Amino acid sequence: MESLRRTVAIVEDDASMRRSVLRLLNAHGFLTEEYSSAESFLARDGVSNVGCLVLDVDLVGMSGIELQRRLKESGSGLPVIFITALEDDALKAMAMRAGCIAYLRKPFAAALLINAINDAFKP
Template structure:
């Protein structure tokens, strides 16, 4: 299934969601690393080199789209999957324009989530 060396960063302010996503990523044989905020994730990028990042769109502080933009401004080509429970008109397009690899709606379906990660990591 997954590449056991591939690190998937999970950025979600909701601890229960973050833990559930980490368990799901682990079951797909990737190595999950969880972050409770966009700021915490961005601060880790000097040390952590994830193969893919999963960003919640709606978080306090830096939201998922803002984190994605900052990743791109750093010149990083990190594949980013945006997830959200609240789909807003035009938001999917904004995320793709900013360089998102995928835009998924919560609740996440396992096979769709797995496929999005595989495609993102494969490039």
């Protein structure tokens, strides 16, 4: 059951970035699910065991901020770690107010992401 709690969903529309994050997390013992859009994440199988979400802010279609808002409105307590290439203090402040675990600017150090995910899985 421990491994189910350590499943991380990666929602990133840049395929090479998504693969890089996936490889990093797998190398650190996390199970992963990958999605190329917020819409595909929302359409996933309901039996998903995701315990943490690594979410790009600037996605094609629905934004990461909008996805986080929808999850919260539906009662989800899924921890969110935002990743972004955007340098926007207002956007960062909005994400932090919405309760994300971390807001990491690309390129970020691998240790920052791993530490944030470990924090998200703490009871």
